[in-house]
Amino acid sequence: MKEDILKKTAKEYFSAAEDEFKKSRFNSALVLYFKSLVALIDLYLLQQTNKTPSSHTERFRIIEEKFPEVYDILDKDFPFYQQSYVQIMTKELAEVIKDDVQIMAKKTKIEL
Amino acid sequence: MTCKLWQKKLKLNYSEDVLDIVQFGSSVLDNSNPNDIDIAVIFKKITLKEQLNQAQQIKNQLKKETELPIHINSFDLYSLFHEGNFAKENILFYGKSLLAKDYFSKIFGLTPKIQINYELKSLEKKDKVRLHYTLRGKSGKYGLIKKYGGELISPGLIEIYPEHEKIFLEEIKKITSKIKIKKILY
Numbered sequence: 001m002k003e004d005i006l007k008k009t010a011k012e013y014f015s016a017a018e019d020e021f022k023k024s025r026f027n028s029a030l031v032l033y034f035k036s037l038v039a040l041i042d043l044y045l046l047q048q049t050n051k052t053p054s055s056h057t058e059r060f061r062i063i064e065e066k067f068p069e070v071y072d073i074l075d076k077d078f079p080f081y082q083q084s085y086v087q088i089m090t091k092e093l094a095e096v097i098k099d100d101v102q103i104m105a106k107k108t109k110i111e112l
Numbered sequence: 113m114t115c116k117l118w119q120k121k122l123k124l125n126y127s128e129d130v131l132d133i134v135q136f137g138s139s140v141l142d143n144s145n146p147n148d149i150d151i152a153v154i155f156k157k158i159t160l161k162e163q164l165n166q167a168q169q170i171k172n173q174l175k176k177e178t179e180l181p182i183h184i185n186s187f188d189l190y191s192l193f194h195e196g197n198f199a200k201e202n203i204l205f206y207g208k209s210l211l212a213k214d215y216f217s218k219i220f221g222l223t224p225k226i227q228i229n230y231e232l233k234s235l236e237k238k239d240k241v242r243l244h245y246t247l248r249g250k251s252g253k254y255g256l257i258k259k260y261g262g263e264l265i266s267p268g269l270i271e272i273y274p275e276h277e278k279i280f281l282e283e284i285k286k287i288t289s290k291i292k293i294k295k296i297l298y
Binding site for chain 1: 159160161164165167168171172183185196198
């Protein structure tokens with residue numbers, strides 16, 4: 001079941017992100033929080049439309065069209081995921097992405 | 113649709129936390145073919161979370177003004193000048209304020225200029241003349257300096273506005289490659 005896989009990956013990434021965060025490895029934490037966020041967004045899409053996107057491009061397109069409030073979260077956070085390979089990420093930024101994961105967890109009714 | 117958003121009359125909604133909204137990168141340069149538009153939103157001291165949320169709202173408004181993708185970055189004055197901000201020079205030197213419709217650096221009382229020093233000594237006479245015509249014009253036609261508001265400081269040294277850098281360099285390099293460039297804020 002896609003839904004189970006998405007729930008499992010969202011939780012696993014979040015838990016791993018928390019571990020990295022505790023070790024003050026904020027780049028790793030940010031990447032993992034973001035992956036958790038994307039899994040939750042896909043879960044949200046599945047819950048709302050019975051479909052999951054096959055690529056980032058499709059994901060962006062669908063949520064921009066149908067769920068602008070979710071689009072704003074993804075569009076806002078995605079650049080930091082991209083930059084995480086070449087820039088030092090701060091604790092504060094990792095916390096912002098974590099907050100967004102929690103917003104999506106509420107929307108999808110998932111306990112992380 | 114122009115990509116120079118800073119030249120447009122925009123009705124943007126933004127909070128008092130915003131110090132400036134700055135367009136920078138290739139989209140502010142003349143003679144460039146940008147693939148996207150870089151925008152920096154400079155905030156007074158507010159939380160990062162709040163900065164990002166407000167920047168996203170500004171991005172949503174700017175998206176309606178252009179077909180090019182907009183990349184938005186948010187800073188406060190500390191993060192703008194932080195050594196980890198690789199876009200710092202670009203924002204400070206080339207940045208154009210969408211609010212003041214002028215150079216962003218003027219907010220600090222600084223005007224950016226580029227000085228191009230080109231060596232005349234080694235040039236043949238015909239190339240010296242070509243260069244002179246290119247820069248100063250010929251037979252009533254404007255040269256680059258008059259056309260783009262530059263200034264001849266002394267023989268072999270001109271001062272231009274940053275956004276015209278590419279135009280001047282392309283033309284001068286057709287005649288000589290012995291060029292030195294200095295970016296100044298004064």
